[in-house]
Amino acid sequence: MTFLKGLPQGDVRLLDTPTAQHLLRTPLVARMAYTGYDQKPRLIPVNFLWTGDELVVGAFAGTYKIRDLRARPDVSICIDTADGPPQVLTLRGRVTMSEVEGVLPEYATMQRQGMGEEAGNAYLEAIDQPGLRMVRIGLRPTWVGVLDFQDRFPGRTPKLVLAALGADQ
Template identity: 75%
Template structure:
């Protein structure tokens, strides 16, 4: 079994499934040094998690100053499945709608509503930022596959039939 932190965890069925979803939580450090946790849409490219954002936001200001992040993609139904990523982000500002943003919006809103929304915002002067994360640490929790957090109490493991 792969250890938490191993990048090869990205090849597990749990990680592959979670990377097809569109909503994650991004944790980063704010300007005042306190943690932030926000929901974000994302697109997995096969080696990079892309989080599209609008230029000029506090999030972008804070990530420029402190690019270390953690990302969590998980499910809420049944026994949880969790993908955790850590690393430093890169930021690239562009004019107009990011292609990855268009993909995520069409996925979330549907093709017709997504296209209408994108047409409404794609005006001169629109600037977006491509936040890219190439993970340097990967964690997967999947209670059905018996991949548990480190130091899970023995009674919990026993309840899932995974006691050692």
Template identity: 50%
Template sequence: MDLPQGDVRLLGSEVAGRLLASTELARLAYVAADGTPRVFPMMFHWNGEEIVMATFGGAHKIPALRARPDVALTVDTPGPPPDVLLIRGRAQVTDVAGVVPEYGLIHRRYFGEEQAAATVAEIDRPGLTMARIAVRPTWAGVLDFQTRVPRALAERS
């Protein structure tokens, strides 16, 4: 796929597809309420249009994401060579009374059907509040360090 970094069609590449279907954690970068950067590892679900994550009500990242919704995400493998998917977009935070719908899908992919069902059953109690964090990519980059490498590295070759 000969698309420039930043083109969201890179999400259709083999590397991106593999990472979006993997059990690697996404690392969500955002600006906290005190103005300093944060990176938080999170399980996620890719629905073909947005990366969906879930957190429990009261998490400090919720008001921070609402105040400054521009975020960056990475999903990567340790390598060598690493495969890296870079995404930028805006986080949309939605309060949910109960379990975020994608929460079970997320846990199913990471831990299997039986463990996902047990996890959802354990937390699904009256009064539970969660937040659905959805990031619709506006920029995408892919690095596989074989066919797609960072510009600075490519220019040195």
């Protein structure tokens, strides 16, 4: 694990750090940044599912988000906590999209995890009607950043700050 501490921000092997693995497997809401149709930045909350090598987001076909991502598929996704020392995982890359008829299987998993089995199933039954189309948005990160404010701090953090926090960087 020591080799992971020395990896630079951007190295995809940072996905193997305990902080990244924890954030990818915890039912948190992520934030996805992308460029809108009007070339203005967008930042939206998204539910996600980590498959082991891809972060999956489900969306309904025909939305502005899908239109915008088809035109400009480069995104940045942030998953973080605010309690205790913050933990932050930032992923960047280009998304791929595929449209499916009915409820996207990964979306169903996300809803059951977030709402609970009974409420999730009721919600999924209510929306799974003829004509429903969803889009699977997949990100295989090409850039990964991890901050845990214990072993990994933002670059150029002043030495006085690191010393005050007891960091040995």
